[in-house]
Amino acid sequence: MMIRRAYRYRFYPNQEQRIQLAQTFGSCRFVYNWALRLRTDAYYRTSQKMSYKETSNQLTQLKKIPDFSWLKDVTAVPLQQALRHLNTAFLNFFAGRAKYPRFKKKRNKQSATYASNAFKWDGEKLTLAKMKFPLKIKWHRHFTGVPTTVTVSKDSANRYFVSFSVEEEVEQLPKTDEQVAIDLGIKDVIVSSKGFASGNPKYYQKYQKKLAKLQKRLAKKQKGSKNRDKARLKVAKLHAKIADCRQDFLNKLTIRLIRENQVVITESLAVKNMIKNPKLAKAIADCAWGELIRQLDYKASWYGRILVQVDRFFPSSKRCHACGHVLDKLPLEIREWDCVCGSHNLRDYNATLNLLAVGRAVLAYGDTSGGDRALALSSQVSSK
Numbered sequence: 049m050m051i052r053r054a055y056r057y058r059f060y061p062n063q064e065q066r067i068q069l070a071q072t073f074g075s076c077r078f079v080y081n082w083a084l085r086l087r088t089d090a091y092y093r094t095s096q097k098m099s100y101k102e103t104s105n106q107l108t109q110l111k112k113i114p115d116f117s118w119l120k121d122v123t124a125v126p127l128q129q130a131l132r133h134l135n136t137a138f139l140n141f142f143a144g145r146a147k148y149p150r151f152k153k154k155r156n157k158q159s160a161t162y163a164s165n166a167f168k169w170d171g172e173k174l175t176l177a178k179m180k181f182p183l184k185i186k187w188h189r190h191f192t193g194v195p196t197t198v199t200v201s202k203d204s205a206n207r208y209f210v211s212f213s214v215e216e217e218v219e220q221l222p223k224t225d226e227q228v229a230i231d232l233g234i235k236d237v238i239v240s241s242k243g244f245a246s247g248n249p250k251y252y253q254k255y256q257k258k259l260a261k262l263q264k265r266l267a268k269k270q271k272g273s274k275n276r277d278k279a280r281l282k283v284a285k286l287h288a289k290i291a292d293c294r295q296d297f298l299n300k301l302t303i304r305l306i307r308e309n310q311v312v313i314t315e316s317l318a319v320k321n322m323i324k325n326p327k328l329a330k331a332i333a334d335c336a337w338g339e340l341i342r343q344l345d346y347k348a349s350w351y352g353r354i355l356v357q358v359d360r361f362f363p364s365s366k367r368c369h370a371c372g373h374v375l376d377k378l379p380l381e382i383r384e385w386d387c388v389c390g391s392h393n394l395r396d397y398n399a400t401l402n403l404l405a406v407g408r409a410v411l412a413y414g415d416t417s418g419g420d421r422a423l424a425l426s427s428q429v430s431s432k
């Protein structure tokens with residue numbers, strides 16, 4: 049199957065490149081914000097949707113004005129791409145998939161996208177338009193396809209990254225009969241119906257104290273001062289470190305689940321958030337769960353696997369997987385319980401077995417409204 053995937057690497061620009069990039073980032077941000085204002089005004093004045101093409105024509109006019117001639121100092125392609133990004137943001141907004149586009153700030157992540165006519169790639173070296181030398185990239189893995197666009201960015205921890213968007217042939221994994229259900233949690237990021245518990249590396253907790261200390265220091269610094277910038281950079285660096293560790297952990301986890309199983313069943317996050325106690329380090333868990341499901345989703349489609357997300361509430365923890373008996377209540381702190389049928393149930397593991405039954409029924413019936421029916425079916429089966 050042909051897929052489009054991104055390969056991201058860190059790179060280290062030289063002094064000249066750093067200046068060129070800063071100029072390009074600044075110009076892209078300016079064009080993005082300028083066009084956002086144009087489109088917003090047009091919408092308020094005449095309630096009309098401005099197209100990408102119109103903004104592009106206006107940009108051509110803008111560059112002719114002497115006050116804005118500095119826009120010609122950078123390659124035109126990333127500026128056009130900034131307009132395209134804005135257009136996509138508007139399309140997402142009008143389709144109800146995203147919030148209204150926001151202005152980009154200098155302090156946040158900066159980026160610029162180069163289409164294939166604005167970079168040179170010889171399979172080993174990447175040279176951006178107007179640059180004398182190729183970028184010094186730290187290669188940690190290789191790709192074989194041809195990049196259609198490259199995006200360079202600088203994050204709030206001042207690290208530079210280049211992301212190649214590549215069309216590539218992916219070989220699907222050989223089919224297997226294995227199926228698994230996973231329960232997302234805090235103590236273990238996942239518990240599986242095969243009895244596997246992933247643990248939770250707790251990067252956040254490990255660095256939490258340090259982060260709190262740095263944030264406190266940052267709050268005390270005077271606004272606009274050099275020391276404040278330095279303090280902010282330290283906080284950003286620690287956040288970046290935590291995010292990297294989490295990403296690595298989740299990548300290993302998801303590729304293993306996809307390799308070993310034909311079907312992976314999980315509750316949808318909407319359901320998950322309804323059940324979980326908001327006091328429990330929620331923000332961090334949310335982030336990891338969302339990313340975990342995102343990775344399972346695209347890896348499943350690459351490798352010919354099936355991800356089933358059960359998007360209906362059902363009493364997964366309170367229901368005994370063995371006999372179908374449902375408890376009135378089961379407080380969060382109770383991790384194991386004995387059922388009237390004699391089954392000793394570990395809370396999370398029991399939940400995954402229920403989820404497995406529901407997910408299988410969803411697969412068989414082809415829709416996710418079969419939750420109740422699935423529970424009824426599995427009770428029938430187990431009571432025989």
Ligand SMILES: [Zn+2]
Binds near residue numbers: 373387388389391
């Ligand atoms: Zn039971």
